[in-house]
Amino acid sequence: MIDDKELIALLADMESDRVERTTSTDNTDKFCEAICAFANDMPGNNAPGYLILGARDRDGGIDGVNVTDNLLMKLSHYADSGQIVPLPSITVQKRSLPGGDLAVVEVLPSDMPPIRYRGRVWIRRGPRRAIANEQEERLLTENRVYHARTFDMRPCRGCDADELAMDLFQLTYRNAAVAPELIEENNRDMLLQMASLGFWCTQEGCATNAGAILFARDPLNWFPGAAVQYVRYSGDGLDSDPLDERRFAGDLITVLRELDSFLKTLFPSQLEAVSSLKEESRSPYPMHAVRELLMNAVMHRDYESNASIRLYWFKDHMEIQNPGGLYGAVTPETFPDQNDYRNPKVAEAMKILGYVNTFGRGIARSQRFLRENGNPEASFDVTEPAFFLVTMREASA
Numbered sequence: 001m002i003d004d005k006e007l008i009a010l011l012a013d014m015e016s017d018r019v020e021r022t023t024s025t026d027n028t029d030k031f032c033e034a035i036c037a038f039a040n041d042m043p044g045n046n047a048p049g050y051l052i053l054g055a056r057d058r059d060g061g062i063d064g065v066n067v068t069d070n071l072l073m074k075l076s077h078y079a080d081s082g083q084i085v086p087l088p089s090i091t092v093q094k095r096s097l098p099g100g101d102l103a104v105v106e107v108l109p110s111d112m113p114p115i116r117y118r119g120r121v122w123i124r125r126g127p128r129r130a131i132a133n134e135q136e137e138r139l140l141t142e143n144r145v146y147h148a149r150t151f152d153m154r155p156c157r158g159c160d161a162d163e164l165a166m167d168l169f170q171l172t173y174r175n176a177a178v179a180p181e182l183i184e185e186n187n188r189d190m191l192l193q194m195a196s197l198g199f200w201c202t203q204e205g206c207a208t209n210a211g212a213i214l215f216a217r218d219p220l221n222w223f224p225g226a227a228v229q230y231v232r233y234s235g236d237g238l239d240s241d242p243l244d245e246r247r248f249a250g251d252l253i254t255v256l257r258e259l260d261s262f263l264k265t266l267f268p269s270q271l272e273a274v275s276s277l278k279e280e281s282r283s284p285y286p287m288h289a290v291r292e293l294l295m296n297a298v299m300h301r302d303y304e305s306n307a308s309i310r311l312y313w314f315k316d317h318m319e320i321q322n323p324g325g326l327y328g329a330v331t332p333e334t335f336p337d338q339n340d341y342r343n344p345k346v347a348e349a350m351k352i353l354g355y356v357n358t359f360g361r362g363i364a365r366s367q368r369f370l371r372e373n374g375n376p377e378a379s380f381d382v383t384e385p386a387f388f389l390v391t392m393r394e395a396s397a
Contacts (some may be wrong), residue, residue: 001091001093001104001106001257002048002050002106004097005109007052007097007102008097008103008237008357009096009201010050010281011052011060011062012060013060014059014060014116014127014380015126015127016043016047016127017043017049017124017126017127018038018044018048018050019049019050019051019052019124020034020037020038020049020050020129020209021050021052021055021056021057021059021060021128021321022051022053022055022057022075022192022232022334023053023055023056023063023065024054025065025066025071025103026369027324029077030082031051031075031078031105031242032078032083032117033103033117033122033129034051034105034122034129035051035078035079035088035090035107035122036050036084036088036108036115036116036121036122037049037122037123037124037129037217038050038051038059038088038107038124038302039088039089039107039108039109039110039113039115040086040109040110040113040114040115040121040122040123040124040126040132040140041109041110042124042132042136042139042140043124043278043380044111044143044271046110048106048107048108048109049107049124049312050102050104050106051103051104051105051107051108052102052105052108053065053067053071053075053102053103053104053105054067054100054101054102054103054282055072060194061099061101062097062098062100062102064098064099064100064102064394065093065100065101065102066101067101067102067103068249071103072093072094072103072331075090075103076090076092078090080339082351082356082357083113084117085115085116085348086110086115086149086198086344086345086348087095087341087344087347087348088107088108088113088115088173088185089103089107089108089110090105090106090107090108091105091264092104092105092106093106093232096234098134099265099361103350112153112198112345113140113141113143114132114140114141114196116177116178116368119135119177119178119181119182119207120179121136121285123140123299124235129323132381133297134185134187134188136272137196137275138188138192140196141192141195141196141202142202142211142318148182149302150341150342150345151209151304151342151343152210152213152303152344152345153198153207153208153209153210153343153344153345153348154208154209155201155203155204155206155209156207156209156211156212156216157204157206158204158206158221158222158375159206159207159211159212159216159221160206160224161191162209163207163212163216163217163218163386164211164212164215164216164217164388165215165216165217165262167217168214168215168251168253169190169199169215170190170195170274172253173197173214173215173253173349173352173353174187174193174197175353176353176354176381177197177352178197179235180395186290186364190386194211194215198210198211198235198345198348199211199214199215199345199374201217208345209223209303210345210346210349211344213226213252213266214251214252214253214349215251215253216250216251218250219250219251219252220249221247223304223307224232224253224306225249225303225305225306225307225323226249226303226308226311227247227249227255227308228247228248228249228255228294228298228308228309228311229245229246229247229249229308229309229310229311230244230245230246230247230262230311230313231245231310231311231312232244232268232312232313232316233312233313233314234315235315236314236315236316236317237314238257238312239247240315246262247308248262250344251320252298253353254296254369256295256298256350256353256355257395258367259294259298260291260355263287263290263291263294264287264341266287267283267285267286267287267290268283274380276363283373283395284395285318285370285373285392285394285395286369286370286373286375286395287371287377287396288365288366288369289366289367289369289370289373289375289392290311290318290320290366290392291319291394292322292362292363292365292366292369293362293363293366293390294309294311295350295355295362295379296362296363296366297309297320297321297322297388297390298346299325299341299343299346299347299350299356300322300324300327300341300342300388301322301323301342302323302342302344303320303343303346304323305323305324307320307321307323307384307387309322309323310322316393316394317391317394318392319389319390319392320389320390320392320393321387321388321389321390321392322387323384323386323387324342324386324387324388324390325382325384325385326382326386326388327340327342328340328341328342329343332334332382332383335380335382336363336364336377336380363378363380366378370392373395375392375393375394376392376393378390378391379391393395
């Protein structure tokens with residue numbers, strides 16, 4: 001974060017494309033559009049942009065705002081709300097300068113542009129925000145770091161256009177990811193549209209790994225472990241007889257849809273008497289908790305592993321195990337409070353398609369669902385580098 005001297009200089013520079021000033025504290029659209037624009041870094045500054053609450057736009061003067069903890073939390077939440085995708089990197093601080101207090105949001109340039117807010121690509125044109133036109137969006141796509149940091153943004157060599165189900169992208173994903181009026185104005189061919197969303201590598205002429213996971217006709221050709229294995233056992237261990245087995249494989253969109261439908265049939269609620277006059281709906285496991293944890297596994301798994309996600313239901317407990325341990329900034333000491341993403345593009349797609357509500361809150365939500373259903377909270381084995389294991393116990397009688 002810049003020091004006070006640099007902050008004052010930036011406020012006074014009325015022509016800078018690295019600062020957005022406002023005296024509002026509740027203009028969500030304006031704040032998110034500014035964060036999106038700074039993350040896209042259309043001018044190529046390779047330097048952070050700053051959204052500053054408490055400063056006048058007309059002259060850079062400081063009016064100050066009441067910078068509460070609630071305001072800082074609200075500003076921080078914009079990064080992982082799922083409205084801005086892919087996830088931007090921001091830092092939020094309270095700063096006290098002569099003239100009043102400021103809330104300062106520092107936004108780092110993204111290595112995965114174009115960044116969208118509600119399906120629109122916002123950029124800076126000098127000191128003002130604007131929606132990117134087709135040429136500007138193409139330039140942002142080309143500016144994407146060629147060797148992306150994360151696995152899902154790297155090229156999937158061999159997965160060319162003939163291997164992709166283009167109608168799946170066009171009819172299912174694109175309509176959810178891009179604002180309708182922008183789709184109508186878009187004259188680019190489908191591969192360039194996929195490239196703008198991070199699913200096609202123009203340099204290599206192939207899908208990215210995320211594109212292959214989501215839209216390949218048979219992703220198992222490139223990711224043999226990209227499946228979910230469900231088994232229900234009669235006893236408490238793997239040596240007991242299986243009662244039911246299912247396997248979910250194929251493009252990720254179809255897998256997510258089938259898992260969603262399957263879980264709804266797996267946990268039908270039953271009315272239980274809690275008093276002579278009252279009944280409550282109960283299930284051995286709350287469907288929403290299992291769903292949150294399973295979606296979390298799909299989002300964070302290691303797709304380079306040949307192992308599948310395992311959903312195993314034993315007599316007195318249920319396990320979800322996915323290949324790939326904790327990632328990046330997340331350690332056994334910081335879990336589950338710290339978030340990081342092995343597959344940010346896959347995470348973005350799951351949010352856009354409605355399978356994830358917000359980023360970084362799945363575990364907390366699942367624990368709440370378990371408690372409300374009368375189950376103990378789930379336990380997590382996060383010590384193994386090769387896998388992540390969740391264990392849930394049945395609700396007490």
